[in-house]
Amino acid sequence: MIDSKGIVIRNIYYMLAYAYQNLRQKNYTDIAAEDFENIQDLFAAILAEGISSQLRCGLALEYVQHSEELTSLRGKMDVMASYRLKKKRAGKLLCEYDELSENNLLNQILKTTAFILMRSKEVTRKNKIALKRAMQLFSGVDTLEISEIRWGRLCYHRNNQTYHMLMNICYLLLRNLLASTEKGEIQFAEFIDTQAMPRLYEKFILEYYKRHFPELHAHASQISWDTDDGYIDFLPTMQTDVSLYYGDKCLIIDAKYYRNTMQQNRNFDAKRLHSDNLYQIFSYVKNKDTLHKGNVMGLLLYAKTGEDIVLKREYSLSGSKIMIRTLDLTGEFSLIQSQLNEIAALLKL
Template identity: 50%
Template sequence: MTKDKSIFIKNIYYMLSYAFTTLRKSVYDNIRKEPFDNIHNLFAAILSKGIGLQLKQGLYKEYMGHADNLTTLRGKINIPETIRNKMRNQIAVTCDYDELSENNLMNRILKSTVLLLLKQKNVQEKYKTELKKEMLFFSGIEPIELTHIRWTDIRFQRNNQTYQLLLAICQLLIEGTLLTTEHGEYRLAGFLDKQRMERLYEKFILEYYAQEFGARIKGFSSKALQIPWQLDDGYGALLPVMQTDITLVYGKQMLIIDAKYYEHTLQTHFDTQTLHSENLYQIFTYVKNKEAALKGTNHKVAGMLLYAKTDEPLVPDHVYQMSGNQISIKTLDLNREFSEIAEQLNRIVKDFFHIEIDKQTEDIKWPD
């Protein structure tokens, strides 16, 4: 999808920094300045810095259930097991109790991901050395089988919010990128798969607009909203949920953006290239249902398909007027310096909402 891998990988760091604002802490500043020629070095660098920061704050602990034979009462007595002890002439009470432990799911995932990175030949020694030092503090934590991780079991709350970035990196590395060799060992695929990149791409655009415009311009918002079906009879059984990737609102104007990260921006049928039909149908449906919901409020609703640029020679850049609504097709070139990517995103807002970018966002400092 890109020609200069090092620029693209550096931009993944910037995309992550919007999705997870923790990356903007000064401890990560050196990472921003480093050149990376593969994704594993980037993730190893982020993990080594992030785990080091976590160790200073203390590893997250949670109550874990234990069952032990004790000479003194602790927790609740396990009566069946205690009776068995008595029958074996053992003077012990079996107790079930909870104890704060670092050997929990989050820390086990961290350790297992680091162990995976340490086995990769293309991870630089400087990152491996730092990670090995940090793993000394994980000696009491058991690794977890990577294929057995249930990401839906992870719950974040006030005491473990600092793990969100670290576990997101772990998930990007593990989920969908693991390959098994004939010897039964894991190796990482050369890059993030399309599904994970698409999710990051969507999250980045959503958070970019939320942080750079929503936080600075009164009345501007960037959210992933659901659009209700506008039904004549109210019967909506079996209809799918209409979940937008990004919905920008400013005053009485609304731009619904569907972010698309494909290997091929266009589809080919009988040697003719066209836009992906399902993408166009989807954004048109979103726009028309939202327009119907806002009928009588004088709102302007438009839609946009925002594709990540590929190496294909034809780059879609079109604006269509469909049944009274504007539907535009744009591409975002992720293989440019980040300041240029920001300029592309800013131009979308300027052209649609007619916001004077220079005046409204003069305090924005783009990454180097």
């Protein structure tokens, strides 16, 4: 199924599978074969399976702080509060103590997201039932107000690493939430119009090359400014989306995801590339090529969604090769692979 902007929804699943390795496990294979009507139903299916898998391993337990009036000391006593209590109720102490609990932020986010999806008209009955079944073991977990979720408080370690992908799916969904209708139904923004999609697009490309072309040593790297005097205070950080290396050659890929690939010229009818994009990739290439050998290339890789435009241009600017291409996300995933493989081959020419 294709969404309203032209992207095949199954391709979004494949992009997620590259970005989050958990989705390559066997229990998710049935999801890859389904034809989803919309992105919310796809995410509901992923969460239903992911939560069920997590339940089989056991819900994460974390120490949660409690404050309670007790007749005997437990944990740490709040001296001033206990003194005030003693005047009102003899023998009572206000104690603060930590206790392992499943009612923690990770599980609260899962439950909140699942409940929202269960109210959405975009989610099929099948996936709503699957989510409801999984939620039966979350009776001791609270739900949260979305605006109060502190995503920065999430912390992963060996015992809860399996939550990482699930939390990212929840984040993508909850950041797309618009509002509830008068009937209590949930409305979502168009997923590919939000800030989440450009980040997924970048991460997918990076992870694709890491997996299929290990010899190219793909990573997102920082480029140092090639200054004459070494003074770099106040200069912005140059962070690449993808850098590929082969021998003494380097290809810097700047992944761009826009509603409109080209920008309209204000004074003329002709369309032009986003000027900031071109300045950016040119700056990356020239500062990376410190020996001025011309062996560093730059590529602006625009996501092609619902537009008809196809770009495949190459420019020689000050001795450096700058390329402009579109990556078509509207066809079968095998075609996306072919396009990415063709780009990798540029380094080996």
